[in-house]
Amino acid sequence: MKTTITDVAKQAGVSMKTVSRVLNNEPNVAKTTRERVMQAASDLNYTPNLAARGLASSRSYLIALLYDNPSPSYLSNLQHGAVEACRRYGYHLVLEPILIEEVEGPGLEARLRRLSVDGIVVAPPLSDSAHLMGVLSKIGLRYSVVAPASIGDAPTVFMDNTEAAFMMSRHLIEMGHREIAFIKGPTTHSSSVQRFAGFTKAMKEAELPIREQWVKPGDFTVQSGVDAARELLSDQSERPTAIFAANDDMAAGVMTFAARLGISIPEDLSVCGFDDTPIAQIVWPKLTTIAQPIQEMGRRAVDMLIDRSGVDPSKPKTLEFKLISRDSTGLANDVA
Amino acid sequence: MKTTITDVAKQAGVSMKTVSRVLNNEPNVAKTTRERVMQAASDLNYTPNLAARGLASSRSYLIALLYDNPSPSYLSNLQHGAVEACRRYGYHLVLEPILIEEVEGPGLEARLRRLSVDGIVVAPPLSDSAHLMGVLSKIGLRYSVVAPASIGDAPTVFMDNTEAAFMMSRHLIEMGHREIAFIKGPTTHSSSVQRFAGFTKAMKEAELPIREQWVKPGDFTVQSGVDAARELLSDQSERPTAIFAANDDMAAGVMTFAARLGISIPEDLSVCGFDDTPIAQIVWPKLTTIAQPIQEMGRRAVDMLIDRSGVDPSKPKTLEFKLISRDSTGLANDVA
DNA sequence: GATGATATTGACAGCGCTGTCAGTCATTGT
DNA sequence: ACAATGACTGACAGCGCTGTCAATATCATC
Numbered sequence: 001m002k003t004t005i006t007d008v009a010k011q012a013g014v015s016m017k018t019v020s021r022v023l024n025n026e027p028n029v030a031k032t033t034r035e036r037v038m039q040a041a042s043d044l045n046y047t048p049n050l051a052a053r054g055l056a057s058s059r060s061y062l063i064a065l066l067y068d069n070p071s072p073s074y075l076s077n078l079q080h081g082a083v084e085a086c087r088r089y090g091y092h093l094v095l096e097p098i099l100i101e102e103v104e105g106p107g108l109e110a111r112l113r114r115l116s117v118d119g120i121v122v123a124p125p126l127s128d129s130a131h132l133m134g135v136l137s138k139i140g141l142r143y144s145v146v147a148p149a150s151i152g153d154a155p156t157v158f159m160d161n162t163e164a165a166f167m168m169s170r171h172l173i174e175m176g177h178r179e180i181a182f183i184k185g186p187t188t189h190s191s192s193v194q195r196f197a198g199f200t201k202a203m204k205e206a207e208l209p210i211r212e213q214w215v216k217p218g219d220f221t222v223q224s225g226v227d228a229a230r231e232l233l234s235d236q237s238e239r240p241t242a243i244f245a246a247n248d249d250m251a252a253g254v255m256t257f258a259a260r261l262g263i264s265i266p267e268d269l270s271v272c273g274f275d276d277t278p279i280a281q282i283v284w285p286k287l288t289t290i291a292q293p294i295q296e297m298g299r300r301a302v303d304m305l306i307d308r309s310g311v312d313p314s315k316p317k318t319l320e321f322k323l324i325s326r327d328s329t330g331l332a333n334d335v336a
Numbered sequence: 337m338k339t340t341i342t343d344v345a346k347q348a349g350v351s352m353k354t355v356s357r358v359l360n361n362e363p364n365v366a367k368t369t370r371e372r373v374m375q376a377a378s379d380l381n382y383t384p385n386l387a388a389r390g391l392a393s394s395r396s397y398l399i400a401l402l403y404d405n406p407s408p409s410y411l412s413n414l415q416h417g418a419v420e421a422c423r424r425y426g427y428h429l430v431l432e433p434i435l436i437e438e439v440e441g442p443g444l445e446a447r448l449r450r451l452s453v454d455g456i457v458v459a460p461p462l463s464d465s466a467h468l469m470g471v472l473s474k475i476g477l478r479y480s481v482v483a484p485a486s487i488g489d490a491p492t493v494f495m496d497n498t499e500a501a502f503m504m505s506r507h508l509i510e511m512g513h514r515e516i517a518f519i520k521g522p523t524t525h526s527s528s529v530q531r532f533a534g535f536t537k538a539m540k541e542a543e544l545p546i547r548e549q550w551v552k553p554g555d556f557t558v559q560s561g562v563d564a565a566r567e568l569l570s571d572q573s574e575r576p577t578a579i580f581a582a583n584d585d586m587a588a589g590v591m592t593f594a595a596r597l598g599i600s601i602p603e604d605l606s607v608c609g610f611d612d613t614p615i616a617q618i619v620w621p622k623l624t625t626i627a628q629p630i631q632e633m634g635r636r637a638v639d640m641l642i643d644r645s646g647v648d649p650s651k652p653k654t655l656e657f658k659l660i661s662r663d664s665t666g667l668a669n670d671v672a
Numbered sequence: 673g674a675t676g677a678t679a680t681t682g683a684c685a686g687c688g689c690t691g692t693c694a695g696t697c698a699t700t701g702t
Numbered sequence: 703a704c705a706a707t708g709a710c711t712g713a714c715a716g717c718g719c720t721g722t723c724a725a726t727a728t729c730a731t732c
Binding site for chain 2: 687688689691
């Protein structure tokens, strides 16, 4: 037999409503009453029925995380931050994977409607989809966005990819590199577009030429890094002294390929990545990269959803990145 | 204004109950009625209110995943499988991280009680805790376990770590290795204990000696792999020809250290890992390892929770592993 | 000591759905 | 033809909680 709020009320000698007030930390309950109720509740091992509470108050105490399989470590960090924030507020996080291909599909709206959660956190790359945001707004679901760029008018947590890539490029330039190659990410991700933009900006500012053949496409996989490296490094007479890969996996691919060619890092070639995934510390030498505060992003996204005081949707919250200089970048070796 | 089941009933000209029957796929509804209701529901863009449904039927359509930050890729795979299975049944997965230290603590029981989900999937390493299972049973929560070993009488999904490690060891032995070192995982994980047991068994069967100084402790981190490798490889005159690390990260650590020493893999040294994490394909040469069907485990764990037909808790479901032979293992080079 | 403001409490009516049970048909068997 | 079966449907009473609103108790003020 499940104990209900009525049992507690009886035990404490008060009305159901008063028990409810105590349990929800509402004001205007006498201190002694509050204590009596608390005691009764713990005596009876009472736990509220979430469904009933939800039905009566039309809240679910659930937040959904919408994502489309990003890298495990990204997801795991974001989740971690989000769950932590949820717990602070007594909420729970439910997982809702949505393939980016499904976003424009017909079933999406029904699926989101059916969700019945109090709020939604949209993670990249879904956060690039204006269409998705539109549907969310239309349905009237509250949501916040973890995004590389701010779109729409929902609360957004933000990291300046352009600026980060700019700093990283400057880091290389300051070490004397002039022949810098770049491996791009998928052009559908706005974050990878921005990373390239940051690189371009730094090169322009330093009045260095961007050689077309030294800008390679990639898709964020290790393999695409290897492929790009093959093209970049095979011509001995014309080699860049540094390669900036738009993420760590591709940078790892570059390092792998360089190792096979006997090119030593960072003496003959500097390599840097982006994201500071676990792999950055696994490769040898350890990878210079950009650390994003992903957990913090998850936390903030949930904060903005639940505690909307002081949230101005028009002002996305910008979080700081960190350039982590490890061992894969070094002074340029002019011997070309 | 949210549309309710009453609206649909009116629109279709039937009773609420009949709408409910249609929506829940209950039998004994005339085909034409069913269609009329469906039509009405979709016309009105109706979506059931989960809280109300939950209150009335005392089901929540939620499954919780209990975990204590395993590696991101493990978690991500398990989740993926679990979420997929949940979706098939119209359930959702909520995340419930629990630190292993908290398991014995006082707040745990209250926290689990408060959960109000229909079922719980317990992931390793929490699944090693008999105490946790005890609490779960006591509360009367239905749960299933993803575990390296079967404990208690809950439905369990199972992979035979011992057997897998045995096979891997045999793989090395068959390639002519006799001097094989082993790097253990944390002894608190039953899976790492089993992996070592499998290794021992294979060595015994092949009548090969297990040298004590060639069995090193580790904690599943890359660094511990590096440390173990340092001890294992620094004495040139007495080097193993193969190293079996109890997980991929440590194997990667070994490879990194070997590279620094100029030891080439697999010519001078064979290395193998366990788990087939993404890193196995990132290192060079690619790592020979054991692939666990983690996603499948997540899927099964949820299946057993929701569709209990044909589940015999006393017979844990054993899933198959795969030995993936890549490039980090090769024939023993007898030149010692 | 009377007045209004404020703090504290409870009665009651649902929230939107499903379980129970009873009722209406159409179909089958004898 | 009549009972017995089974298919189909609906009325109704909650599930366990919270919102609303009214009632009462307490306090400060002049």
